[in-house]
Amino acid sequence: MPLDFTAIDFETANGSAASACSVGLIKVRNGRVVDRVGWLIQPPFPHDEFNEWNTRIHGLRAQDVVGAAGWVEQLPDLVAFAEGDHLVAHNAGFDMGVIRAACAATALECPEFSYLCSLQVARKTYNLDSYRLPVAAMAAGFEDFAHHDALADAEACAAIVVHAAKRHDVATIHDLSAITGARLGRIGAAVAA
Incomplete structure (x- = not known):
């Protein structure tokens, strides 16, 4: 089984996990990026107010998402892009919480995904002073990116x-999870049951 997964990142309008205002998705097949997509999201009411603190972090304002489709319209596109992959996110609890909360806020069933946290992987792969995304990415040889752009x-x-899998000489997300002790989590209806 090859190193296949979809990396995901959300930015939020405010402190509510349901306030997703942008998403980025990167599809990896056999350890290589093969597709990428990102879009703005109109957060659902009453989670749609843009907090000044969040705007300072990612630069997005309410006017930026005017006309953008909402979570209800965009969730099927997100699920289709991921194609049942394992999701991977840095501090995955946050991003999986966004999916859960946005689904709850819009009365949608949360899609089922397994996921791996790249923050946990980084902690077991690198010896760094900080494991924040820019620092861990630099350790993986990925530098000079627009942090907080989803x-x-x-x-x-x-x-x-991808770098951690090479460093640990493993070929799959399951193997990377096992060797680093980074738990494969699950979200969705099957988890709630």
Whole structure:
């Protein structure tokens, strides 16, 4: 089984996990980036207010998402792009929490995915002073990206996982999880049951 996964990153409008305002997705097949996509999201009411703090981080404002499709319209595109892959995210609990919360806020069933946290992988792969995404990505040889741009962050996350797999001489997400002790988590209806 090859190193196949979809890296994902969300930016949020405010402190609510349901306030996704942009997403970046990077598809990796056999350890290589083969596709990338990102888009803006209109957060669902009442999670749609843009907090000044969040805007300072990612630069997105309410006017930037005017006319963007909402979570209900975009979730099928996200699921279709991921094609049942393992999802990978840096501090995956946050990004999986966005999926769960946005689905709950819009009365949608949370899609089923397994996921791996590149932050946990980085902690077991590199000896760094910080494991924040830019630092861990630099250790993986991925530098000078627009941190807090969802697509750039997803690509940095993918680079960490690909590099870590090579460093640990493993070929799959399952093997990388096993050798680093980074748990493969699950979200979706099967988890809630």
